[in-house]
Amino acid sequence: MINPILVLDVFLLLLVAATAIAVISVRSLFSATILAGIYSLLMALVWTNMHALDVAFTEASVGAGISTILLLGALVLTKRFAKKEATVHVPALLICVITGLVLIYGTIDMPKFGDPNAPIHTHRVPRLVQQQVGKHETAAPRDKGHAHEGHPDDDFNGHAPNTVTSLLAAYRGYDTMFETAVIFVAGISLLLLLRRRREGDPGVVASSPADRNGPREGRGRETEGSRS
Amino acid sequence: MASPDRGRPGEQMSQQTLLRVVAKMTIPFILVFGVYVILHGEIGPGGGFQGGVILAAAFILYGLVFGADELRRRIPPPIIDACMALGALFYASVGLASLLRGGTFLDYGMLKPHHAGDGEALGMSLVEYGVGLTVCSVMVTIYLMISERRSTIRPGEEGL
Numbered sequence: 001m002i003n004p005i006l007v008l009d010v011f012l013l014l015l016v017a018a019t020a021i022a023v024i025s026v027r028s029l030f031s032a033t034i035l036a037g038i039y040s041l042l043m044a045l046v047w048t049n050m051h052a053l054d055v056a057f058t059e060a061s062v063g064a065g066i067s068t069i070l071l072l073g074a075l076v077l078t079k080r081f082a083k084k085e086a087t088v089h090v091p092a093l094l095i096c097v098i099t100g101l102v103l104i105y106g107t108i109d110m111p112k113f114g115d116p117n118a119p120i121h122t123h124r125v126p127r128l129v130q131q132q133v134g135k136h137e138t139a140a141p142r143d144k145g146h147a148h149e150g151h152p153d154d155d156f157n158g159h160a161p162n163t164v165t166s167l168l169a170a171y172r173g174y175d176t177m178f179e180t181a182v183i184f185v186a187g188i189s190l191l192l193l194l195r196r197r198r199e200g201d202p203g204v205v206a207s208s209p210a211d212r213n214g215p216r217e218g219r220g221r222e223t224e225g226s227r228s
Numbered sequence: 229m230a231s232p233d234r235g236r237p238g239e240q241m242s243q244q245t246l247l248r249v250v251a252k253m254t255i256p257f258i259l260v261f262g263v264y265v266i267l268h269g270e271i272g273p274g275g276g277f278q279g280g281v282i283l284a285a286a287f288i289l290y291g292l293v294f295g296a297d298e299l300r301r302r303i304p305p306p307i308i309d310a311c312m313a314l315g316a317l318f319y320a321s322v323g324l325a326s327l328l329r330g331g332t333f334l335d336y337g338m339l340k341p342h343h344a345g346d347g348e349a350l351g352m353s354l355v356e357y358g359v360g361l362t363v364c365s366v367m368v369t370i371y372l373m374i375s376e377r378r379s380t381i382r383p384g385e386e387g388l
Contacts, residue, residue, distance in 0.1 A: 053273035057265075061281045066367055069288050073374045165270045169352040173334035177319050180359050184316040187366035191309065194373040 009049055016042045027082050029075055037068035050113075054164040251293040258286035266360040270352045276359030283360070284367030291368075296375035305372065308365045315362030322354045 019039040026032050040063025047056035111118035168176050197204045266279030291299035323334040331338030336351025 054275070054278075057273050057278045061278045061285070065285050066281050066288070069285065069292070070370060070374060073288075073292075073371060077374075162270055162272060162275075164273075165275050165352060165356070166348070168275065169270070169355050170334075170336060170348060173323070173336075173355070176355070176359065177316075177323065177334070180316050180319055180362050183366050184312055184362050187312045187362075187369050190366075190369060190373050194376065196376055 005049065009046065012042055012046050012049065016046065027084075029078065029080055029082055030072075032082075033068060033071045033075060036071070037064045040064040040067070054162075247293050251289055255286050255290055258282060258289070262286060262360075262364075266356060267353075269356040270349055276356035277363050279356075280360035280363030281367060283364040284371075287364075287368045288371045291371060291375065296372055299368075300372065303368070305369075308368055308372075311361050311365035312369065315358045315360070315365065318358035318361065319355050322351055322358070326351065 016039060019035055019042060023032050023035045023039060026035065040059055044056045044060040044064065047053075047059055111120075115121075262279050262281075262283035262285075264279075265274035265282055266276055269275030269279065287299060287303070290302070322336070322339075326335045326338040327333050329338040329341065334351075334355075336348045336355075338347060339351050340347035
């Protein structure tokens with residue numbers, strides 16, 4: 001008896017592997033970008049097949065959506081084709097294969113997918129799903145809340161029904177806060193590095209009129225010079 | 229009708245009627261969906277991060293079709309910068325609010341002392357809004373920074 005979900009999983013993962021090989025072998029950067037988007041979309045399907053809807057959502061919106069768009073934006077500034085690659089670099093290939101084998105060896109110890117007796121299903125998660133876990137002894141006592149008025153179908157008693165969100169935002173609230181801080185710092189450093197500045201501002205060297213209508217190749221060096 | 233200024237793909241794209249019409253039609257739906265994902269983060273799949281990225285995708289689509297300068301004119305960069313900080317600040321202040329109400333940092337149950345479950349749901353929603361705001365504005369900033377061509381603005385040139 002073949003499990004149809006397993007068959008679908010294997011089929012999707014084969015497609016994912018084929019797309020990944022296509023991404024690294026194709027020389028047109030535009031094709032590579034679009035193939036990377038397809039890769040993310042296929043991975044989103046794999047996550048959906050595993051009932052990891054939040055991960056699938058993130059993969060689809062970030063991997064297939066935003067990062068494809070950002071790569072396309074970066075593509076405008078570069079050439080359309082990658083340089084001809086040298087032949088296969090044997091030591092690098094060996095390191096990759098060995099790392100992959102070690103990782104696969106590591107998964108042998110993991111419990112089987114969907115095993116109800118896996119530690120994650122017996123240890124702490126049942127209490128988390130009930131959402132009775134406070135952060136600290138002094139935390140507010142967990143009650144059942146009261147049902148939302150006007151919502152007869154709401155049997156969650158005011159708790160957050162999406163376990164993933166309640167784990168991310170409440171149980172691992174510090175973690176998520178500093179993740180947000182990391183994103184914020186990334187934005188700030190991007191602004192510090194790449195923001196356009198006016199000529200004549202402190203620290204910005206004015207360019208001479210001869211540079212302005214110069215050839216395109218000169219532009220990169222000119223900006224380099226004006227920054228230093 | 230080849231434009232002489234080939235280095236500006238945004239301007240070229242805005243010449244195409246089909247792109248303009250389709251973008252104008254789809255952007256409102258993307259925005260509504262992004263807001264929906266942020267607001268329903270604690271009920272269905274998704275949350276602040278995903279919703280913020282979807283919102284940013286709508287703005288970036290606008291920038292791609294009508295040009296990044298047009299996007300900068302619609303949403304001035306100072307506002308985007310402020311939103312970046314405000315989102316993270318909002319998250320932290322929810323934690324501080326529960327601290328001031330006698331709980332520990334980020335103990336949302338304290339937001340509604342008599343109904344800890346409700347307070348928990350409220351705190352999670354508020355925190356997700358903060359995440360969404362920060363993620364959306366940072367993604368738009370990344371796009372705006374990538375789309376810039378030169379690092380300096382010359383005298384007499386239109387600024388940001």
